[in-house]
Amino acid sequence: MSLIVQKYGGTSVGTVERIGAVADKISTFREQGHDIVVVVSAMSGETNRLIGLAHEIQEDPEPREMDVLVSTGEQVTIALLCMALKKRGWDARSYTGGQVKILTDSSHTKARIQEIDDNNMRSDLKAGRVVVVAGFQGVDENGSITTLGRGGSDTTGVALAAALKADECQIYTDVDGVYTTDPRVVDSARRLEKITFEEMLEMASLGSKVLQIRAVEFAGKYGVPLRVLHSFQDGPGTLITLDEDFDDMEQPVVSGIAFNRDEAKVTVQGVPDTPGVASRILAPIGEANIEVDVIVQNVSADNTTDLTFTVHRNDMAKAEAVLLKVAEEVGAGGVSTDDKIAKISIVGVGMRSHAGVASTMFNSLANDGINIQMITTSEIKISVIIDERYLELAVRGLHTAFDLDADPRAE
């Protein structure tokens, strides 16, 4: 008998029939004796419909009123799900974010949770009720409705699980778990039984769009076991948990391979190697609201160096324009760009204690005749930039090189 927080996204509650299917799933857990708190999103399409209405009126509506508007989406779902649960004989009670209450700051449309009052939820659970909470929303200290931003329902789920010290936070979605890499690229990609929060963060930020990165951070911070499951298929999903929950035996060196082909490479050549020059180059990029991902600067030769970084492809032209001006100011040699690149990252907490991971990676790429343009590393991740034409080839080779084809964590 556990206390489980379950979160169902917009697709999972997209029609009255699907809300019924969610109620059936919850029924199964209740029959097993579990206490359940459910977090739901707006029915799919509803949030976009509401935003559309607002934009018919005003191009840039006031954030406070946007939150009043879009928060109705989840409010509809909580009521309908409670009805579906009642119909199945379960007592249930709905709460908006403000009713819980989930106190946030006043940053409308992107508010952050400050405090959660768990009194109502606890007394409902005690009385045998299923608690149904509107995701994505809260209330500020003035009583104004706030929203956590898109995907914020995952964060609501994790935050409630943390506040209630739930045994598990289950995120129901349209995939059956987290994979070693994208199954559309590598046929032998496998669902992971377990992954650590840190690995998940590296995977998520690299494009495995299974979970909101903010929710994973939150779960890691409060040690909330997080499980990704398919809404309409049975299966154990993937458990995202603490490093210490792994036996050494089962901890693989590399858990997964993430990749991204949305980036472009920008190089400022022949930069005078003087203190503060990197900042003088990157500051105007930040001011132009261009986000930078990988940054590489090698040791200098002849008192000049090359500074290379990656930006989103859509920002490449803008970055080049900024840099042509900056290059002149700092006395650099020139600016070159390339948007035909891909980034591949191998991720795994196991690599901390294993020497030779980098050489295995570089060797695999070399065997496939792939040239490495840039390398960056962190404690649990090694990323390389290569020609985008070799992306699939590289990922397949690495998947085999790190024994991911035969998932050591699978039962």
Add this chain to the structure above:
Amino acid sequence: MSLIVQKYGGTSVGTVERIGAVADKISTFREQGHDIVVVVSAMSGETNRLIGLAHEIQEDPEPREMDVLVSTGEQVTIALLCMALKKRGWDARSYTGGQVKILTDSSHTKARIQEIDDNNMRSDLKAGRVVVVAGFQGVDENGSITTLGRGGSDTTGVALAAALKADECQIYTDVDGVYTTDPRVVDSARRLEKITFEEMLEMASLGSKVLQIRAVEFAGKYGVPLRVLHSFQDGPGTLITLDEDFDDMEQPVVSGIAFNRDEAKVTVQGVPDTPGVASRILAPIGEANIEVDVIVQNVSADNTTDLTFTVHRNDMAKAEAVLLKVAEEVGAGGVSTDDKIAKISIVGVGMRSHAGVASTMFNSLANDGINIQMITTSEIKISVIIDERYLELAVRGLHTAFDLDADPRAE
């Protein structure tokens, strides 16, 4: 410079364009220097859409969750109207019923207002903001969302006007005022400039569905001047106000003629004239949830009497079945029914002090050869039941007989 509460119904805010037109109207009042509090309904069709979703899940959904569901309708409108006002350069702030807050009892789907906190509204008005409040909804002492029932937005408007001691509560609707009678029946029907609360109550309950009867009662109780206006046409509408606001000169004897053809007549014949017999007959009707309108019992002859009353036509068969049993028990002669009847009422506070109103009425009917089946009177109303075939003829004759064709209150 006045403080005006304006209420716009679902048709008035039925599309984004209409919400824009409402914002234009509010702009005009703001330009004239008035402080404005706006109460809005859900966009037309939205409440029915939400109720439809609920009924797809459950035939008889829990009232608490119905309120959570349908209250989103008005919440959408307040946000959109605020955006439309901002676009026109006016500062505005939206409030749900719970945010105001409008405290109600816990009778979900038909809650009654207990208290209104006017602090937020007052400080917004002071800061030059238009205050936009969701109609039809409140919050109980547990923080659960409640609704006032269909048409409750009128009540919200009047209640806010009373709490704020507003100079006027304007109800915008799809008619341009209150008429002396139904213009579809009498061509020469005229819009009234003024009408008293009492008259309006008698008119409203008799089928002039311009205003919610509860809102009129509320306005009368707190002396809130109420004005009915057309949403999209200019004009002074009809002011509903206190008796003392009329000069004697302008006070007409009869203000209007209401009628109703939804009723049926039920008679228990030959009832033994003993104390308590009327109650023994009517109690089972009440227990069967049949609403009774007019009741007439004449003086007895030969120690028996006839008891006649009217019910809704849909309830006639049910009433007859109940009465056949009761008639036997009390030893009555029999039961007869008739659903080919119509009720006509003349209404006017002026008739209190004018003798001869009844005879003018009966004379008018007699001149048209119309037989009167039943008569009931109250201080400001005389109602007759006639054969429904003569309804239009009777109303037109009475409209002329009481000089309503040339409205004495028109300018």
